[in-house]
Amino acid sequence: MFCAAAAVLSVAACNSGQSGQENRDNPTSGSIRISVDETYKPLIESEIRVFESLYPKTKIVAEYKPEADCFKDLFNDSSRLIIVTRDLKEDEKEFFKKAKIRPNSLQLATxxxxxxxxxxxxxxxxxxxxxxxxxxxxxxxxxxxxxxxxxxxxxxxxxxxxxxxxxxxxxxxxxxxxxxxxxxxxxxxxxxxxxxxxxxxxxxxxxxxxxxxxxxxxxxxxxxxxxxxxxxxxxxxxxxxxxxRGMFYILKEPYQGLGSGFATFLGAQEGQLLIGKYKLYPARLNIVFREATLK
The missing domain is CATH 3.40.190.10 (Periplasmic binding protein-like II)
Known part of the structure; x- marks a missing residue:
């Protein structure tokens, strides 16, 4: 499952080989600001705590706000990564296509x-x-x-x-x-x-x-x-x-940065198990329900 989720790391990496940018964030270090639908605040705060404990050189600052404002942040380049309840619409995809930008998105949970x-x-x-x-x-x-x-x-x-x-x-x-x-x-x-x-x-x-x-x-x-x-x-x-409804991340990052690292984490086992802890239905795990007899 991690391999499938990790595919995000290859998205839009055309600038990742540029020199002279040693201070730029990468998947396991640096800082980033993300925008999150406020209905996910308890879950994402937990995800960030675990991620930062695994990668102590990272700092993720999440701003929790109405979903419409999260999309505004994505379009005006205020946030490279947003976590919301829907994928991009066709007209939004067309907007990015004309701008020669290829955002990556993935459903994380139901x-x-x-x-x-x-x-x-x-x-x-x-x-x-x-x-x-x-x-x-x-x-x-x-x-x-x-x-x-x-x-x-x-x-x-x-x-x-x-x-x-x-x-x-x-x-x-x-x-x-x-x-x-x-x-x-x-x-x-x-x-x-x-x-x-x-x-x-x-x-x-x-x-x-x-x-x-x-x-x-x-x-x-x-x-x-x-x-x-x-x-x-x-x-x-x-x-x-x-x-x-769905829970999605949408990532618009021109290189393999911290947004890619956190997005990969959310779609991998650790992030998905936390999603399950908050009683959402993880989209990237195979879950088996078994009948049990209570005595």
Whole structure:
């Protein structure tokens, strides 16, 4: 699996042989700034800690922001590497092609969107028809929809995948960050929060444990399924949990630099195991689920 992931190291290396650039970063030393979709903050902070411990001469400064801003950074050369929830669109690929730039991208995992409600809210089991009605503002119950940011990937996902391009209800609000979404839902019985699943998935993290105790994660029944499920890793991987999406890196680096090194790490075994720890479904590992009998 590492060999497949390591192919990124060969991308756009036409300038790597230039002389007089001894201070330039390379895959295992130097510093770099990257832009990361803020829904991945807990996971990527963990990935960076492990990577920097393996390669102590490296320093990765991650800026966590709405997905739209990550793409702006890629296009204006503020970041060579971004970690986001979608691949490049065809018009974006064409833009780079005309500029004679060949970005490299790879899906790292299957991710999920989690819906959370107040612990006192009895409506924590929903069909997708009910979710669509809520997100269109047509539910009989007066739900208050809460996102992390108006330009976030979760807003785009709901608008594209659930609302099919239709706008969200007028009373939809943005709470600025994922922890603030959780805090708002904790205080408002009719609120339904939309967050990235890795914010509530690491059961070994005290902050995550505290989050999950304060809110209830909604069980969903996908179209064509009979079972209501939470965004657990098995259901994400099998796509029986309906609100799934990809996790990608996009790298635009004109030489074999630290961006290439970190991207390779994310797609190799160490990085993929960390992705699994945060209950996303790793895209570059062979995972086998086995039935077990609990006594």
């Amino acid at each position: 991710d999920a969107i989690a819906l959370i409600v107040n612990n006192a809210n009895p409506d924590s089991i929903l069909t997708m028809d009910q979710v669509r009605a809520i997100m269109a503002g047509k539910s009989e119950k007066p739900w208050q929809i809460v996102f992390d940011n108006q330009n976030s990937s979760t807003v785009r996902f709901i608008q594209d995948s659930i609302n099919k391009g239709a706008p969200l209800p007028a009373n939809t609000m943005a709470a600025k960050t994922n922890p603030e979404v959780i805090d708002y839902v904790t205080k408002n019985k009719n609120a339904i929060g939309v967050i990235g699943v890795n914010w509530i998935s690491d059961t070994a993290d005290s902050t995550v444990i505290e989050f999950t105790q304060r809110v209830t994660t909604v069980k969903l029944r996908g179209d064509g399924y009979s079972e209501f499920v939470k965004p657990y890793q098995f259901y994400i991987g099998m796509k029986s949990y309906p609100l799934t």
